[in-house]
Amino acid sequence: MGVTVSAAAVAEWRTVRQVRLRALAADPAAFGSTLARELAFDDDLWRERVATGRTFLARRDGAVVGIASFYAEPGREDERQLVGMWVAPEARGSGVAAALVGVVRRAAAAEGATRLTLFVAEGNEPARRLYERLGFQPTGEVLELTSDPCRGQERYALALA
Numbered sequence: 134m135g136v137t138v139s140a141a142a143v144a145e146w147r148t149v150r151q152v153r154l155r156a157l158a159a160d161p162a163a164f165g166s167t168l169a170r171e172l173a174f175d176d177d178l179w180r181e182r183v184a185t186g187r188t189f190l191a192r193r194d195g196a197v198v199g200i201a202s203f204y205a206e207p208g209r210e211d212e213r214q215l216v217g218m219w220v221a222p223e224a225r226g227s228g229v230a231a232a233l234v235g236v237v238r239r240a241a242a243a244e245g246a247t248r249l250t251l252f253v254a255e256g257n258e259p260a261r262r263l264y265e266r267l268g269f270q271p272t273g274e275v276l277e278l279t280s281d282p283c284r285g286q287e288r289y290a291l292a293l294a
Contacts, residue, residue: 149200162254234267
């Protein structure tokens with residue numbers, strides 16, 4: 134069976150929390166946030182995150198194997214930023230990441246965005262290669278990685294049709 138991607142329903146907030154915490158535990162260097170920070174989030178915050186309709190779950194054979202979200206970054210109204218992208222190790226290399234990005238692209242464009250951006254942590258070469266393969270280009274903007282101030286993260290962008 135192939136992968137399906139759909140917006141997480143508010144009732145799935147516990148699933149979103151579980152997958153997000155698994156991602157932070159499995160690949161801490163890939164994210165700006167930390168497991169400790171998000172373990173402290175209360176249930177209302179998780180519900181609120183899911184209620185935006187901007188979090189997507191990828192499923193294969195009924196199991197959640199990936200997650201991605203996006204949001205409107207303040208001061209960049211024509212853009213949406215892809216965040217929290219993660220694919221379970223057992224599903225990597227199988228098209229799950231491309232499917233998640235495709236759904237986020239369409240959802241961002243449906244909101245009127247003309248550009249989708251994301252940040253890639255320094256040293257995360259698999260992510261960089263994936264995003265470049267999907268058409269994202271480095272912008273040259275580098276910020277400190279919140280979860281590890283000794284590392285940087287670079288913004289990538291993709292024009293939306």
